[in-house]
Amino acid sequence: MDSESTPQINITIDGVELSVPKGTTILDAAERIGVVIPRYCYHPGLSRPAVCRMCLVEVEGAPKPQPSCVQEVQDGMVVRTGNPEARKARRAAIEFLLVNHPLDCPICDAAGQCELQDYAFETGQLSTRNVEPKVVLGRDHVTPDIVYFADRCVLCTRCVRFMDEIAEDPVLQVINRGYKSFIDTMTDEVFEHPFSMNIVDVCPVGALVNENFLFKPRSWDLDQTASVCPGCSQGCNVTLGAKEDKILRAKPRFNPHVNSYWMCDHGRSAVVNWGAGERIEVPMVRDGDRLAPVDWSRALQALTDAMRGKPGTARAIVSAGASNESLFAVRQLMNAAGFEGGEFRVSTGPESVLKGFPKLRLRADRVPNVRGAELLGFQRADDPIANASGHTGTLFILEDELDDAPEGFGGNAALFVYIGSKMNAAARNAAHVILPSPTFAEAEGTFTNYEGRVQRFGQALRAPGLTRPIWMSGSAVLAQLEAGEQLRTAGVAFAALAAESNEYAGMSYENLGQHGAMVASSAAAVP
């Protein structure tokens, strides 16, 4: 919209003069100067029906208040968003919405993240003029996991429009009319769609709720962290909601290049279940037949000593769910021992496209960092366990659970290092050193998505026990071997990667920004 060929329009909003491209709406123009006009039916990713009548503003010379979400700016327009007339219009819309609203905030999932609640407080309506009985419509499932509370619904139709315009599967409709209206499928049966949970995200109130999340936390108890979904190689930007060291939900975070405002249902459950199960929380070193829990300095010393003893060239089985920083650290350790080759396997599933934003797919590769692993010289393989089973030199395992490894796997290796978050039979029987590592939610890092976009994710949870990311522990070993420097933060680890790799040249945590950046080979391919 900001292209130079678009003529600029001069307007005044709340006394501030500004210039915006022709075709901009009042609502969008106001946001440029930090004036957020309240809205329900408006959603930046959807069409604009102008039905909630919340965003009415006074336009000088217009006979009545104008809906700012659809009214385009005109030269010389003078807009007031906070004068008595606009405020009265807004108060009126809120009062009308509350006439039949149950006001059950104390038991409502949306309390604390509810736009109706926010604006009702903002307009200061603490008592009601309504003494009439309310319309009661009840509740129903619209998908097996989503419950619709009709009484709370403000009929903004964002969910209807999402299914129609973005999912392009118009299963939801407004049923009945007037004060009896509610949202449902035409057949009164539940529907299923791989992107259905987005209707919960777009709901401005507590009408559509995710049953898997219902009644678990209050929204204000959640710690919010910007992250990247690990559910597939798409790399959707998400906000993780965590409470008491548990991820309770992922909501999509806007990135126009990757996922717009949306994400799939698979990703949401993948996030919540990621790394579930019992964890290894302390480093371990082999002592005869058993693995002895030790502190980090002993574990790292043991690994340093073992590598000084020249155990032979290194092979690895890594996970494409590990961050670039962790993969790079393993690669550096392997280089120190002599790199022979590393492989990873990828679990796959059927693809689903979001038709209204076709760039967003639930990708077949159900791990986040296939491209990142490949760029660091690791190869995708169907059976890396078989390929590595007879290896006699150094063997690194990074975050692969080795669930299906045969008995005696890794027994021939001169040095077997297991870096992971879960104990398993193969590691217990054969590993010489075990370094406990955090999951993606417990550390900072980057993933490189299917098209080569490098994106940062933040740490949402405290890393349990003594777990430490391998870029931190591995670099300590390399420092002792005088083969590298100790890396103390993820940002420094990424900078080390960027310094070594042409693909990541020039990148840093600071300049990746909110939308990520393309690796060199992809940036060249995409004009």
Place this chain on the structure above:
Amino acid sequence: MAYPHEHPRETRVLSKYFGDKDAIGIDGWIERGGYKALDKAFGMSRDEIIEVVKDSGLRGRGGAGFPAGLKWSFMPKNGDRPNYLACNADESEPGTFKDREIMRWTPHQLIEGIIICSYAINAEHAYIYIRGEFVDVVRVLNGAVVEAYERGYLGKNIRGSGYDLDLTVHLGAGAYIAGEETGLLNSLEGRRAEPRVKPPFPAQRGAFGMPTTVNNVETLAAVPGIVENGADWYRQWGTEKSPGTKLFSCCGHLRRPGNYEVPLDFNLKELVFEICGGPPEGREMLAVIPGGSSVPIMTVDELDCDVSYEGIEAAGSLLGSGGLIAMDDSTCMVHAVRKMVDFYAHESCGQCTNCREGSSWLAKILRRIERGQGREEDIPLLLDISANMAGKTICPLSDSAAVPVVSSIEKFMDEYMAHIRDGSCTAVR
């Protein structure tokens, strides 16, 4: 006696053949001079037709009174997209039943008007969106359309003019809001009859996204006469701003209810008391709604005015659709207003917050007052809700729901107070 009542003071132009069964069929219609205007129109250029209609001052008869010729002139002249005409026959304004009679008795008058208009705006397809409840009228209209096709007035190369037009009769499914022009277009497309945000106006993006003119039945039915006889002929009736004649659907407490056609400079009081015969024996007239239930209620003292658009407006109401509802002194005004608001609450499409919630809230309060459980603070509350509904929504239904409330409180406050204070009613039983 012809169709229910006629009166010597009427000026029957559109309704000339009401009650004449032989005028329904195409042969009878041609015998009575039908389709002559069409032949004349094909001898004129499109702009000439639009000019004549503009000069005649014909205004939209659906309620808003927008000049018809001006509306036609908004249509793109040489667009690469098809143009459409939608005839609004979804007559559902309470108290209005004039279009029904035009279609019932003189379907070819409407079809001729549609063809002329379609030719003038270069439409390739015309639709009659008719109220589904008009079962018998639909039957008549469908028969007439078939006849018109058979005689070459519709279809390819109409009357050798080289102009093609198809006409489809489309039935509504029972929603008042489908009579709002953009709600009508949505319904025509198979969507919910929810009014659209304007702009874009139908002449820019109408039916199926194409430029479309939407006109009322009575407007289009007046076109053949204007084209045949000229603008001055039409201007012999009515006022400068409101030329021509208009049908009034008169109902309620009247001795002779029915459709009456009068020039637009006719006196409203004479229409009510002379033509319609005033209230039944032994009753006093209490109030009149002159243009369908969406316009302000008038007291008997306010009736001495022209029935023109500007005349009724000056007297405190609106001409609207010409659906005149008379109420005598047996009427409980609170009850009457509650029934009207109930109607709007029921018919609100529900997309705009203010209308959906406001209309049902008004209805609940009025019901409570009617039961004798009103409070004095309900009066300012009703007025404030009405103010919050009016002018804040996409279409004017919200305003319509507020109008009877506000005008009845202004003019019949005593009736409200009798209910609120004494739990009684001033209606004379």
